[in-house]
Amino acid sequence: MQLPYVQDEQKTRKTGLSTTRFGNLACPPSVAVHPSEIASRLPGFRYSFPLLVLLLLTLWTPADLEAGTRRYRCTWRDDPATTMVIGFEHFSGAAVRVVYDTQDHGRSWRDYRWSATPARTVNHAGMRNVFVRLKGLRPATTYNFLVVDSEGVSKQMKFETPHATPDLPLSIIAGGDSRNNRPTAQAANRLVSKLRPHFVMFGGDMTNGDTDMEWQQWLDDWQLTMSYDGRLTPIVPARGNHERANASIYNLFDVPNPDVYYGLNFAGGLLRTYTLNTLFPPGGDQLSWLSRDLSRTKAMWKIAQYHHAMRPHTLSKPERDELITLWATQFTRYGMDLVIESDAHTVKQTYPIRPSREPGSSQGFIRDDRRGTVYIGEGCWGAPLRANDDDKKWTRASGRFNQFKWIWVGLRQIQVRTVRIDRSMGTASEVDPMARFRTPPGIYYWDADNTGDVLRIPRRPDDVLAFSSTSNPPGGPAGNTVIQASKAPAILRRDAAGRVRVGFQLSETGRPVILVVDNNMRLLFKQELSIRGPGPYSEVIQLPTMPPGQRLELIVKGAGQVLGKYRLE
Numbered sequence: 100m101q102l103p104y105v106q107d108e109q110k111t112r113k114t115g116l117s118t119t120r121f122g123n124l125a126c127p128p129s130v131a132v133h134p135s136e137i138a139s140r141l142p143g144f145r146y147s148f149p150l151l152v153l154l155l156l157t158l159w160t161p162a163d164l165e166a167g168t169r170r171y172r173c174t175w176r177d178d179p180a181t182t183m184v185i186g187f188e189h190f191s192g193a194a195v196r197v198v199y200d201t202q203d204h205g206r207s208w209r210d211y212r213w214s215a216t217p218a219r220t221v222n223h224a225g226m227r228n229v230f231v232r233l234k235g236l237r238p239a240t241t242y243n244f245l246v247v248d249s250e251g252v253s254k255q256m257k258f259e260t261p262h263a264t265p266d267l268p269l270s271i272i273a274g275g276d277s278r279n280n281r282p283t284a285q286a287a288n289r290l291v292s293k294l295r296p297h298f299v300m301f302g303g304d305m306t307n308g309d310t311d312m313e314w315q316q317w318l319d320d321w322q323l324t325m326s327y328d329g330r331l332t333p334i335v336p337a338r339g340n341h342e343r344a345n346a347s348i349y350n351l352f353d354v355p356n357p358d359v360y361y362g363l364n365f366a367g368g369l370l371r372t373y374t375l376n377t378l379f380p381p382g383g384d385q386l387s388w389l390s391r392d393l394s395r396t397k398a399m400w401k402i403a404q405y406h407h408a409m410r411p412h413t414l415s416k417p418e419r420d421e422l423i424t425l426w427a428t429q430f431t432r433y434g435m436d437l438v439i440e441s442d443a444h445t446v447k448q449t450y451p452i453r454p455s456r457e458p459g460s461s462q463g464f465i466r467d468d469r470r471g472t473v474y475i476g477e478g479c480w481g482a483p484l485r486a487n488d489d490d491k492k493w494t495r496a497s498g499r500f501n502q503f504k505w506i507w508v509g510l511r512q513i514q515v516r517t518v519r520i521d522r523s524m525g526t527a528s529e530v531d532p533m534a535r536f537r538t539p540p541g542i543y544y545w546d547a548d549n550t551g552d553v554l555r556i557p558r559r560p561d562d563v564l565a566f567s568s569t570s571n572p573p574g575g576p577a578g579n580t581v582i583q584a585s586k587a588p589a590i591l592r593r594d595a596a597g598r599v600r601v602g603f604q605l606s607e608t609g610r611p612v613i614l615v616v617d618n619n620m621r622l623l624f625k626q627e628l629s630i631r632g633p634g635p636y637s638e639v640i641q642l643p644t645m646p647p648g649q650r651l652e653l654i655v656k657g658a659g660q661v662l663g664k665y666r667l668e
């Protein structure tokens with residue numbers, strides 16, 4: 100593994116702004132000498148003046164004064180076990196950088212073994228947001244860090260890299276919609292600090308109006324997720340409709356994709372998280388990425404988050420049929436285990452379900468304990484609560500209260516606990532870092548219908564896993580009406596009304612076309628179907644009366660290729 104100081108030494112050579120061992124500096128930082136005076140005294144003075152000013156500001160940092168930084172946040176762009184992005188607002192001073200070490204040096208910044216300079220700086224929400232991207236970290240390790248600039252040193256903080264071991268569990272908090280009720284959001288943030296999860300998945304709608312002031316307040320409140328020892332909780336954010344543009348998330352959290360859809364791998368193959376963007380076209384590039392990624396991942400568990408619930412459990416929110424067509428079909432196909440939705444400001448958890456219109460289904464889903472996906476939500480981190488007045492046949496339980504989910508991911512099962520924020524406000528003690536899967540006193544869980552305190556999602560049977568881990572599963576879900584072209588009969592027979600059911604498999608987004616030709620390849624019928632994403636489909640086509648005595652052929656085309664050919668009778 101690459102050691103952190105190796106990379107930072109390279110940065111030092113490149114930028115000249117950072118050193119790896121501050122203890123080796125020759126100039127006592129507390130000596131207040133004007134930079135130009137120091138520069139003129141340096142032997143072999145041949146550097147440009149601005150560069151020297153920055154260099155000398157670096158040397159000058161007083162350890163007993165505060166750096167011009169605040170509103171800290173930890174995020175990821177890459178492997179969470181070995182990287183971390185430290186983001187913050189830099190409101191004054193110069194030569195800002197992060198010093199970090201596994202050993203505790205308090206605020207003696209010169210003693211920290213490693214340092215890194217900003218990789219990205221962007222003005223957004225009335226703040227100068229700086230992101231320092233750390234690489235080459237050790238998994239399952241707590242790092243102490245300081246943010247240092249020409250004006251001083253921040254308080255000491257910590258971050259923790261998750262482990263890279265699939266046989267050790269992960270602790271995750273998931274929720275969304277903090278919006279405009281700050282006392283509740285602050286209470287939820289304090290609970291994060293008590294539960295010390297490996298990270299928080301946040302499903303969007305952080306603020307109400309996406310204004311500068313609201314974001315600054317939100318980041319102030321986010322500091323409450325910091326544990327008593329200064330441990331900052333990493334956040335994996337999604338975009339909601341109250342973020343006016345993808346830039347609100349990209350510029351404040353430095354996520355890996357400006358379009359705010361991305362995946363992250365955790366715990367050496369135990370889990371892959373998918374953050375999707377319902378404020379961006381769900382088909383097209385996003386769907387292609389999702390399908391391709393799902394088909395390739397070898398992660399044991401897959402969890403997705405996005406903002407808009409497909410089937411909200413409140414009547415006042417619209418249905419999202421396109422998300423079922425484009426995404427839920429992929430979730431079933433590739434075995435998405437758990438989906439976290441937000442936006443509706445109510446509470447729900449479902450049985451495992453998959454898209455279906457067969458008898459027994461309801462609103463486009465049917466319960467399927469073997470192949471289904473569990474959906475939970477729907478965002479109550481401080482937003483105004485809505486009535487849970489739209490349960491479905493496959494709803495396991497619903498409610499109306501402020502909450503977030505505490506999710507434990509282990510080898511054999513996922514456990515989901517719904518933490519009642521209001522009732523848990525009295526929680527005083529943090530979980531023991533060495534026993535983080537133990538409920539601290541004061542935490543109250545939702546005692547849900549058909550569930551109890553803990554919703555358990557067991558590992559799928561081996562035969563189901565075999566299907567979901569292949570890029571071209573040998574058929575649709577058991578009991579589904581989907582027919583795959585390669586498994587369909589070579590002969591399609593019309594019913595008495597002239598209808599025929601056609602099955603086909605689309606490998607990428609496209610508009611399928613149904614053609615009927617005679618034995619002279621003369622076109623007798625053509626029907627374009629609606630545009631759709633990759634996946635298996637089954638369509639009933641109403642055919643016109645065909646000339647008798649002809650040998651007919653039905654052809655399915657899509658995405659520039661022939662998807663199937665059948666003899667039509």
Ligand SMILES: [Fe+2]
Pocket residue numbers: 304339340341406441442443
């Ligand atoms: Fe929303």
